[in-house]
Amino acid sequence: MRPPLPPILFSTCLLAGWAAGRFHxxxxxxxxxxxxxxxxxxxxxxxxxxxxxxTFRRHRTTPEPHGTPTAMVEDGPYRFTRNPMYLSLVILLTGFALLLDSLWVLVLVPVLAGLLDRLIIPGEEARLQRIFGEVYTGYTRRVRRWI
Known part of the structure; x- marks a missing residue:
């Protein structure tokens, strides 16, 4: 069974926090x-x-989490973090917590990070390792998973 797409995890956390705030x-x-x-x-x-x-588009490869990459991307924001799009979802959820003035949404920020870290990233990393081998291993030694 495939894990849910990251935007679904983000939306679920945002809606759960918003709904909890409506009740309490x-x-x-x-x-x-x-x-x-x-x-x-x-x-x-x-x-x-x-x-x-x-950056993905420039390299003509897919940003789809369950897709098959055709190029190893190491430039652009990928010089600083291996997961800039997931990092952006975590930061965005934090921004929504402030916008909605919701402690509930803020509490779900580390939940979202944990879900991405445990459900999504390991599968992607395994796929990249299979496809790109030592090139990917070297990249993981140079660039952190998050920041």
Whole structure:
């Protein structure tokens, strides 16, 4: 059985947090620089994800988590993190927690990271290892999984 797609995991966490907040609100409360931080945490992940997708497109390979890659991508945001699109989902969920003023959504941020780390990434890494072998192994030694 294939694991769910990452956007489904993100949407599930966001909706679960929002729904929990509708039944039992737990607000984050005010804090300094909230508005600029919220904007940053909503815009930055979109830019990061777009950069990652454009990098895949330039290499003519698939960004599909269950797809078969045709090229090993090591440039663009992949110089800094092996999973920029997943990192962008985690940052985006944090931004939504601030936007919705929801402790529930914020609590689900590490849940999302854990689900991606345990359900999605191991399968991708195994596939990349099979396809690219030592090239991928060297990449994993140079670049961290997250940040």
């Amino acid at each position: 609100p737990l607000n984050l409360g005010p804090f300094p620089f909230r508005t600029p931080l919220t904007i940053l945490l909503l815009v930055l992940p979109l830019v990061l994800a777009a950069w990652a997708l454009l």
